[in-house]
Amino acid sequence: MPSRDIALLDVAKTYPLKRGAALAALDGISLDIANGEFVALLGPSGCGKSTVLRIVAGLEEPTSGSVSVGGASPQALSRAHRLGVAFQEHSLLPWLTVRQNIALPYSVAGRKIDGAHIQDLIELVGLVGFEDARPKQLSGGMRQRASIARALVLEPEVLLLDEPFGALDAVTRRRMNRELGRIWAELRITTLLVTHDVDEAVLLADRVVVMTGRPGRVRHIEDIDLPLREHSELTRTPEFHDIVDRLTGLLDATKDA
Amino acid sequence: MTRIDTGAAAAADAPIQAHGTDAADQAAASPLRDAASITPSTPAVTRSTPFVLVGRFLTAVLLRYWPIILLLIAWPTWLLVNGYSRAVAPSPLDVAGDIVLHPDVYVWPVVWTALFAIGGLILGMLVGVVMGVLVWMSPLVSGLLTPSALILRVVPVTAMIPILARLFGYGSGTVVVIVVILVFFPAFSLTISGMSSVPQSSRDLFAVLGSGLRSRVWRLHLPAAVPSIMLALRLSAPIAILGVLLAEYLLSGVGLGDLLQSSGDRLIYQRQWASALIATALSVICFGLARTAERKVVDRVT
Numbered sequence: 077m078p079s080r081d082i083a084l085l086d087v088a089k090t091y092p093l094k095r096g097a098a099l100a101a102l103d104g105i106s107l108d109i110a111n112g113e114f115v116a117l118l119g120p121s122g123c124g125k126s127t128v129l130r131i132v133a134g135l136e137e138p139t140s141g142s143v144s145v146g147g148a149s150p151q152a153l154s155r156a157h158r159l160g161v162a163f164q165e166h167s168l169l170p171w172l173t174v175r176q177n178i179a180l181p182y183s184v185a186g187r188k189i190d191g192a193h194i195q196d197l198i199e200l201v202g203l204v205g206f207e208d209a210r211p212k213q214l215s216g217g218m219r220q221r222a223s224i225a226r227a228l229v230l231e232p233e234v235l236l237l238d239e240p241f242g243a244l245d246a247v248t249r250r251r252m253n254r255e256l257g258r259i260w261a262e263l264r265i266t267t268l269l270v271t272h273d274v275d276e277a278v279l280l281a282d283r284v285v286v287m288t289g290r291p292g293r294v295r296h297i298e299d300i301d302l303p304l305r306e307h308s309e310l311t312r313t314p315e316f317h318d319i320v321d322r323l324t325g326l327l328d329a330t331k332d333a
Numbered sequence: 334m335t336r337i338d339t340g341a342a343a344a345a346d347a348p349i350q351a352h353g354t355d356a357a358d359q360a361a362a363s364p365l366r367d368a369a370s371i372t373p374s375t376p377a378v379t380r381s382t383p384f385v386l387v388g389r390f391l392t393a394v395l396l397r398y399w400p401i402i403l404l405l406i407a408w409p410t411w412l413l414v415n416g417y418s419r420a421v422a423p424s425p426l427d428v429a430g431d432i433v434l435h436p437d438v439y440v441w442p443v444v445w446t447a448l449f450a451i452g453g454l455i456l457g458m459l460v461g462v463v464m465g466v467l468v469w470m471s472p473l474v475s476g477l478l479t480p481s482a483l484i485l486r487v488v489p490v491t492a493m494i495p496i497l498a499r500l501f502g503y504g505s506g507t508v509v510v511i512v513v514i515l516v517f518f519p520a521f522s523l524t525i526s527g528m529s530s531v532p533q534s535s536r537d538l539f540a541v542l543g544s545g546l547r548s549r550v551w552r553l554h555l556p557a558a559v560p561s562i563m564l565a566l567r568l569s570a571p572i573a574i575l576g577v578l579l580a581e582y583l584l585s586g587v588g589l590g591d592l593l594q595s596s597g598d599r600l601i602y603q604r605q606w607a608s609a610l611i612a613t614a615l616s617v618i619c620f621g622l623a624r625t626a627e628r629k630v631v632d633r634v635t
Binding site: 171 | 532534535537538539540541542543544548552553556559633634635
């Protein structure tokens with residue numbers, strides 16, 4: 077599977093406010109994500125972590141600094157239809173069925189719809205039997221799975237996940253995390269996950285980047301060496317809880333600061 | 334599957350019906366309460382007696398159609414109190430009698446009026462939606478079309494009729510043009526607002542999918558505007574009938590509007606009044622059909 081690296085160098089983002097004032101959302105973010113690496117961006121609400129993802133997705137331009145995806149601009153990647161994104165809001169189109177929603181990237185890219193591949197993905201995300209259902213007939217978890225299948229359908233080189241399970245209850249979220257871990261272990265695409273859930277970040281990522289509150293800066297980078305994606309039972313081990321406790325402590329400290 | 338209520342009309346139906354059944358239950362409950370003191374019976378049995386069902390039905394009819402019933406009582410009373418003869422105003426019986434005895438007089442006018450209204454409605458909706466899409470897509474087209482669309486909207490259509498008749502003739506063509514002028518504007522403006530109502534997350538999705546403008550309009554903004562377009566259809570359906578009647582009344586020699594005018598000229602008042610009633614019924618039917626279509630389509634796209 078082709079994949080690409082992501083490089084953010086000294087990225088800052090400020091939003092102009094009234095009367096010449098400005099809001100600094102991000103300040104001096106430098107981050108390299110290697111080819112085929114899963115990085116989680118962890119931070120308190122409003123720390124600008126979603127802004128980082130939107131900059132990598134090419135939806136926003138950094139005020140200063142540079143961002144490149146595989147040596148090119150993020151927009152070049154989306155124009156080439158090589159970018160997969162799952163947002164916090166599933167943004168499935170209500171007038172399309174699950175299958176048609178997952179096929180949407182093919183239509184937008186002007187490519188022939190590969191029905192067999194779509195069926196494989198529907199199986200991968202566990203939506204067999206719901207192919208012809210429409211989004212309003214699905215539960216929240218199923219909608220997010222359909223949204224992830226849609227992000228994966230064109231075999232993207234970069235996958236961006238913006239709190240894809242943010243709106244789900246804790247139990248469903250846990251189950252979805254294990255399923256995402258299983259799916260990702262099969263595909264190994266360069267992935268950036270934005271979340272405020274420490275367990276989720278540690279369970280899924282190779283590296284967890286902890287951010288400070290506004291303006292968002294990188295506070296700490298934690299390498300996760302446990303094979304958690306393949307062995308989710310390891311979440312019961314003390315090593316897992318040590319890491320989670322330490323990162324939670326860092327998050328609390330950023331809130332106090 | 335959950336049905337989503339759309340529009341004020343849909344919402345207005347529910348409380349009336351609910352209220353109707355409540356009142357019927359209460360009305361039916363009082364005699365039964367007396368009976369219950371002698372022979373105790375379960376509510377499940379008493380609810381399904383024919384008496385209760387008929388009572389419930391009549392109450393529902395009364396609550397829903399009381400204005401029509403009131404009209405049918407007030408109309409002859411008004412004639413009687415003022416001592417008006419048939420030459421002044423016909424009674425409900427005269428009007429009904431003319432429809433029953435001379436159906437041939439009404440059939441073709443009804444067919445013509447309905448055809449022109451539906452044809453004009455479809456054409457006007459098409460013009461409005463296509464214009465709306467073009468204006469939404471291009472600032473240049475918006476600058477060119479929006480002022481003239483507003484002028485067409487603001488000038489009263491009756492004031493335009495003489496000019497339109499000069500341009501398009503005193504026949505059926507002008508009737509359709511008038512309906513199109515009346516109908517296109519709600520479709521035009523609601524298409525634009527519907528296309529602009531797409532949530533940011535969907536716009537982001539199409540941006541990261543690398544979608545071009547045409548693909549985005551066709552696959553996202555236009556489908557998202559369908560509920561608004563269907564709302565325009567429901568609002569415009571009775572207006573289309575109004576436009577046809579007005580144009581027929583003033584211009585052409587066919588349709589219910591012409592019948593309204595010619596029977597008045599010939600002092601056949603019961604026929605004139607009957608034409609007015611039939612036109613009203615036609616308008617109500619058009620509105621009802623458009624509302625049903627709107628509900629079905631909106632349920633499919635939301």
